Amino acid sequence: MVKIISFLIKFLNIFNKLSFQFECFLMNFLPNDPSSIVNSVPYKRFNVDLVPVIKPESMPISLEKAIEEYKAKHNGKEPKPINRRIAIDFPKSTKCPHCGASHEYIFDNRSGKISKQLRCKICGTTFSPDKTYSQEIAHYCPYCGHKLTAVHDRSGYTVYKCQNPTCSLYKSNLKKLSKQQKKEYKINPSKFTLHYITRIFDGSIKQLENFTKTVRASKVELRNIRANRHTLGLILTYCINYGLSLRKTALILREVHDIKISHQTVANYAEAVSHLIEPWLDNYQYDCLSKDHCGDETYVKVKGKHAYVFFMCDSVSKIITSFNIFMKRDTFSAIQTFYAVIRKFKAIPEGFNIVVDGNPIYKAAQQYFQLNGINFDIHQVIGLKNQDETSKKHRPAKQIIERLNRTFQFSYYVKNGFSTVDKANEFMYLFTTYFNFLRNHKSLGYNPPIELNRFKDEVNMPKKWNMIIDMAYDYDIEQDMQF
Numbered sequence: 001m002v003k004i005i006s007f008l009i010k011f012l013n014i015f016n017k018l019s020f021q022f023e024c025f026l027m028n029f030l031p032n033d034p035s036s037i038v039n040s041v042p043y044k045r046f047n048v049d050l051v052p053v054i055k056p057e058s059m060p061i062s063l064e065k066a067i068e069e070y071k072a073k074h075n076g077k078e079p080k081p082i083n084r085r086i087a088i089d090f091p092k093s094t095k096c097p098h099c100g101a102s103h104e105y106i107f108d109n110r111s112g113k114i115s116k117q118l119r120c121k122i123c124g125t126t127f128s129p130d131k132t133y134s135q136e137i138a139h140y141c142p143y144c145g146h147k148l149t150a151v152h153d154r155s156g157y158t159v160y161k162c163q164n165p166t167c168s169l170y171k172s173n174l175k176k177l178s179k180q181q182k183k184e185y186k187i188n189p190s191k192f193t194l195h196y197i198t199r200i201f202d203g204s205i206k207q208l209e210n211f212t213k214t215v216r217a218s219k220v221e222l223r224n225i226r227a228n229r230h231t232l233g234l235i236l237t238y239c240i241n242y243g244l245s246l247r248k249t250a251l252i253l254r255e256v257h258d259i260k261i262s263h264q265t266v267a268n269y270a271e272a273v274s275h276l277i278e279p280w281l282d283n284y285q286y287d288c289l290s291k292d293h294c295g296d297e298t299y300v301k302v303k304g305k306h307a308y309v310f311f312m313c314d315s316v317s318k319i320i321t322s323f324n325i326f327m328k329r330d331t332f333s334a335i336q337t338f339y340a341v342i343r344k345f346k347a348i349p350e351g352f353n354i355v356v357d358g359n360p361i362y363k364a365a366q367q368y369f370q371l372n373g374i375n376f377d378i379h380q381v382i383g384l385k386n387q388d389e390t391s392k393k394h395r396p397a398k399q400i401i402e403r404l405n406r407t408f409q410f411s412y413y414v415k416n417g418f419s420t421v422d423k424a425n426e427f428m429y430l431f432t433t434y435f436n437f438l439r440n441h442k443s444l445g446y447n448p449p450i451e452l453n454r455f456k457d458e459v460n461m462p463k464k465w466n467m468i469i470d471m472a473y474d475y476d477i478e479q480d481m482q483f
């Protein structure tokens with residue numbers, strides 16, 4: 001019987017691999033960037049993937065670099081803290097948004113002006129302590145270079161629009177309208193989105209924390225099916241570890257294990273486990289995180305549309321620290337992704353750095369954290385070949401995350417897309433638990449990134465899944481007792 005199962009799994013895995021390779025082959029004929037696929041319905045709220053342009057001079061620099069530049073301008077002299085005669089009237093937590101210098105290096109630059117303006121002694125940047133992130137930094141249209149205007153204030157973010165009547169995007173969208181639509185546009189312009197529009201996050205760190213706390217209701221109550229824990233373990237092993245579809249999992253349970261269960265029940269059980277482990281995994285205290293992290297985006301389908309998985313992982317321990325799926329590849333998504341990593345640390349380690357691709361959203365996200373007093377470095381590996389020193393030095397980290405993407409694509413393949421973003425993220429919790437705690441990695445001496453003591457001498461995978469479920473239950477009870 002064991003032989004039959006392993007033969008079946010081997011066969012299904014080979015089939016999966018082949019069909020995945022075939023899909024990759026087909027993908028080669030599609031444009032690489034999904035944003036370049038032209039939307040055939042121009043007046044619909046389409047997904048614009050291009051991010052707003054931030055002028056290079058307003059991009060953050062490291063404090064070391066700012067000090068170096070200061071010394072070059074001042075005959076090699078180190079910058080000294082400001083010798084003040086009067087006490088400062090801005091908070092001590094104020095930091096320079098450009099280089100991250102502390103309040104000791106910040107001047108009151110008002111000189112008769114009504115609104116408060118501060119200036120950094122080290123890099124010379126002037127800024128206002130009362131302005132939010134998006135108000136402080138000017139963003140420009142990626143199509144025409146026109147400065148963007150704030151049009152709506154939402155909770156945590158502001159919607160910006162390019163209002164340039166000669167913008168190339170606006171003009172080309174206008175051209176796509178039919179005669180009838182043009183008439184409609186004149187009467188009711190708000191029904192159409194022809195101009196470039198983007199969201200820029202300017203909420204507080206506290207708001208970011210609230211975004212991560214979501215309580216979801218499950219279709220089944222796990223505690224009521226506890227008699228069937230072994231079946232639960234089998235379901236997770238087949239669906240997540242071996243990457244089988246819900247239908248194939250139900251089929252194996254029935255034909256091999258004599259367990260009659262529908263594929264919908266398989267889905268409901270997996271959903272309930274995902275909801276149970278969500279708070280446990282979000283707040284799991286990894287004590288072996290390094291200062292070197294890497295990140296990348298990969299695509300999945302949600303309701304037939306492209307969505308983005310933002311993976312972040314520790315380059316040394318291989319632990320996945322962020323794995324959320326977003327419908328948009330914008331600064332807001334990048335900020336939430338970085339935040340998921342940052343909140344894993346009690347304090348940001350010295351030299352903390354993240355290697356990512358050349359997408360400017362990461363720089364913009366770094367700037368958001370710098371304005372909130374959280375400093376770290378970003379290394380951008382650009383293109384497929386090393387054309388600059390940064391790309392050469394940090395490409396190995398990029399390759400780590402690309403391998404993770406391939407492992408993920410293998411498990412994701414049979415899912416054939418998700419019906420909602422929530423459903424997609426449910427799968428991510430299960431996949432990440434598998435990757436961090438259950439999957440043996442060749443580069444880690446055939447051990448998982450986190451070696452749990454309770455797994456010692458245990459090889460049975462359904463039992464291991466049940467141990468994880470118990471840990472999540474214990475975490476749940478501990479949380480309840482705190483309130």
Ligand SMILES: [Zn+2]
Binds near residue numbers: 096
């Ligand atoms: Zn500065």
Ligand SMILES: [Zn+2]
Binds near residue numbers: 142143146162164169
């Ligand atoms: Zn424009």
